[in-house]
Amino acid sequence: MYSQALDERDGVADEAVNAAFEQRVAAEEKVEANDRMPAAYRKTLIRQISQHAHSEIIGMQPEGNWITRAPSLRRKAILLAKVQDEAGHGLYLYAAAETLGVSREELVDQLLAGTAKYSSIFNYPTLTWADMGAIGWLVDGAAIMNQIPLCRCSYGPYARAMMRICKEESFHQRQGFEIMVTLSRGTEAQRAMAQDALNRWWWPSLMMFGPHDSESTHSDTSMRWKIKRFSNDELRQKFVDVTVPQADFLGLAVPDPDLRYDDATGHYVFGEPDWSEFKAVLRGEGPCNAQRLAHRRRAHDDGAWVREAAQAHAAKQQAEQVA
Amino acid sequence: MVSPTSEQLLTYADGALILSHRLSEWMSNAPTMEEDIALGNIALDLLGQARGLLQHLGNEDELAYFREPQEFRNPLLCELPNGDYAHAMIRQLFADAWFAEVWPQLAADGTVDIDVRGVAEKAVKENAYHWRHSSAWVVRLGDGTDESHRRTQDALDAIWPYRGEVASDQWYARVEPVLAQATLTTPGRDAWIQRGSADGWHTEHLGYLLAEMQSLARAHPGATW
Numbered sequence: 197m198y199s200q201a202l203d204e205r206d207g208v209a210d211e212a213v214n215a216a217f218e219q220r221v222a223a224e225e226k227v228e229a230n231d232r233m234p235a236a237y238r239k240t241l242i243r244q245i246s247q248h249a250h251s252e253i254i255g256m257q258p259e260g261n262w263i264t265r266a267p268s269l270r271r272k273a274i275l276l277a278k279v280q281d282e283a284g285h286g287l288y289l290y291a292a293a294e295t296l297g298v299s300r301e302e303l304v305d306q307l308l309a310g311t312a313k314y315s316s317i318f319n320y321p322t323l324t325w326a327d328m329g330a331i332g333w334l335v336d337g338a339a340i341m342n343q344i345p346l347c348r349c350s351y352g353p354y355a356r357a358m359m360r361i362c363k364e365e366s367f368h369q370r371q372g373f374e375i376m377v378t379l380s381r382g383t384e385a386q387r388a389m390a391q392d393a394l395n396r397w398w399w400p401s402l403m404m405f406g407p408h409d410s411e412s413t414h415s416d417t418s419m420r421w422k423i424k425r426f427s428n429d430e431l432r433q434k435f436v437d438v439t440v441p442q443a444d445f446l447g448l449a450v451p452d453p454d455l456r457y458d459d460a461t462g463h464y465v466f467g468e469p470d471w472s473e474f475k476a477v478l479r480g481e482g483p484c485n486a487q488r489l490a491h492r493r494r495a496h497d498d499g500a501w502v503r504e505a506a507q508a509h510a511a512k513q514q515a516e517q518v519a
Numbered sequence: 520m521v522s523p524t525s526e527q528l529l530t531y532a533d534g535a536l537i538l539s540h541r542l543s544e545w546m547s548n549a550p551t552m553e554e555d556i557a558l559g560n561i562a563l564d565l566l567g568q569a570r571g572l573l574q575h576l577g578n579e580d581e582l583a584y585f586r587e588p589q590e591f592r593n594p595l596l597c598e599l600p601n602g603d604y605a606h607a608m609i610r611q612l613f614a615d616a617w618f619a620e621v622w623p624q625l626a627a628d629g630t631v632d633i634d635v636r637g638v639a640e641k642a643v644k645e646n647a648y649h650w651r652h653s654s655a656w657v658v659r660l661g662d663g664t665d666e667s668h669r670r671t672q673d674a675l676d677a678i679w680p681y682r683g684e685v686a687s688d689q690w691y692a693r694v695e696p697v698l699a700q701a702t703l704t705t706p707g708r709d710a711w712i713q714r715g716s717a718d719g720w721h722t723e724h725l726g727y728l729l730a731e732m733q734s735l736a737r738a739h740p741g742a743t744w
Contacts (some may be wrong), residue, residue, distance in 0.1 A: 256555070264543060269583055270743050276559060276566065283555040483658050495550075502660065504667070505659055509659040
């Protein structure tokens, strides 16, 4: 809480402090929890880190949906470990956000109240086993593109949390691709399952990079503060360039009639995602928004008596020790 | 010491497999994020133990996905539905106390295959953590609030009949002090025992668990995943 007092006691932005801060960040120095920082920088980070944490926690649901139906014990173990990693990522990220003077309870309350955002991708349903492959390959693949640059984020605690998370995400991405390889070389039904999953996850994955740079509201400041290193459109292009040859390798068709390789630029040219769908999912009108939030609220409410019991027991233990 | 039969090893393997499945159903449903992680960990350990034994007994996926409920040998305890967190923790306490006896015996049994002993040696360490987790939670919940006490006593009463397939004198000696510390009352060692798993006569719950678990594998017989 000490750190919070530093920037907020000024009330009005302290020009000199802000100028010194901008200079440090421009020089690629890391900002640490107790350092002075502009209130807007703190606010931006809390928003971004907590949205990321919420995404991990909500993200346990679409994949958790297939743990009990995993088709082999090896796949079951891998999927269980992956969903467990997501809970772990959620925890480190809430802890990273807490270094900025906000509590995990507050952030979780915002999620439960529906006032906080999380990645829209988790509002799509997982309909077949191939979705476990497609999520690892495309969704985790897109997440890595977004997240690798965050390992160099100007805010130290976030950057360090991201280093560990990225290592695990990279394993998730590879296991997803491996599922896709196995399915695409499997039976006809398995190949059809893989193609269907690609058809459903391709466009939502491209939308994970956010709106076009021209429409992105937070981008400029985040770039200057070195929270963000690449623009949404740059990362989306990079993702398409890396992923299309992988789809070719799998023998699967990317569901974009406008997709073509441009020899002149060395990049793929691709079609426009349906941004009205993107906006609808953000507004809460995606296929699973209500379901995901209801699930989280139910788990939270069902656990209330357990958390109360743990606190009551700890208080009894403490009272006994004092006596 | 008589070497364990395949039937006994299958009982341990199925017990670990089915209990792991039940725990995996908790993922994203636990009362805290820390517990989501803990239950995932325990589920993974149990799954690893089951796989180790099933691989020794045959093809792990054939055994897990293509047997009928009557062919499973897990104690009934392991297949009981999750219920609330008190049910999950009482069930876990009972199973952990059973495995606390099973694994050291297997690990020390020179007549047992070296791979099986390897599984057991690792499991001894894992089980020590599981026991610490379940016993601490049973005490917390039993000796927490009025509501948690009531729920945990209800869970104990409901699950107590299923102890018989796993309980020994050693088992009671492990479990009873924890329950006493949790301020819970047991219906006693002589209370009714529900049996059946040795003959493949399970509760109604196992059929549904397997219907879900085996659905995808059975829809594509012969497929590789």
